[in-house]
Amino acid sequence: MDLRDLKTFLHLAESRHFGRSARAMHVSPSTLSRQIQRLEDDLGQPLFLRDNRTVTLTEAGEQLKQFAQHTLLQYQQMRHTIGQEGPSLTGELHLFCSVTAAYSHLPPILDRFRAEHPNVEIKLTTGDAADAVEKVDSDEADIAIAGKPETLPPGIAFSILDNLSVALIAPALPCPVRAQVNLPDPDWAKVPFILPDQGPVRRRIELWFRRQKISNPFIYATVAGHEAMVSMVALGCGVALIPEIVLENSPEPVRNRVQILERSDETTPFELGVCVQKKRLNEPLVHAFWKLLPGSH
């Protein structure tokens, strides 16, 4: 097995986009296809299910992905110990993201970063996703994972990681709110809502109210942190609009108490990405991190 094939495979397994991975790995799309084909021939199993432009991993693909993550990480660490890598970067990098993003999108990026720069200390702070851009803007964090705001502050660079779906969630256990929303034609103006106090999700729920022609919504509570909104819905306090990934990463006892009422349409995609101050992009640590992102090529 060729380490380069494995590297390309891992990139594709994460980006799930042939064009993007081919560009990032500096190979032509046909070379990329050949590399994947070689691995598939080797294993005697398809690794991806392809349809038009998107790809999903098969069971064998998932297994190879884990193997590739492990192997490439160990290989990099070994190279460092035998001194094959150039002078390594040192220092601290302060990251900020939500608990959800720390579970969902941060690990593969940090794996890559730590493999290449094992001497950099990562200081991770978690908090309200809606604060992420501000944390970077105010220098409290060097790098943050954030939902893209409608207007990005001019000094902030944003590298997209994913397009998230946004869902309206309600309590699943019997309670007055569940009874209200499960009616054939709910009176949305009377349904209690849990809102984020600010940020791109707040903006989306305001648009949703407008579309539903609710001028005076019943706001049960305004909270900081999308994870807290899921808990409050699970407790039966009201309904909420949240990125679905927050629900997916909630612990089971919370997840089981929540139902999805509707997924919002694709007209307002929720872009998740990494942000940094543009003027800091040429600092060695920030630059090294930025370079590893799938969207920065």
Ligand SMILES: CC(=O)[C@](C)(O)C(=O)O
């Ligand atoms: C914006 C963001 O970081 C997430 C993952 O979508 C969230 O926590 O809501």
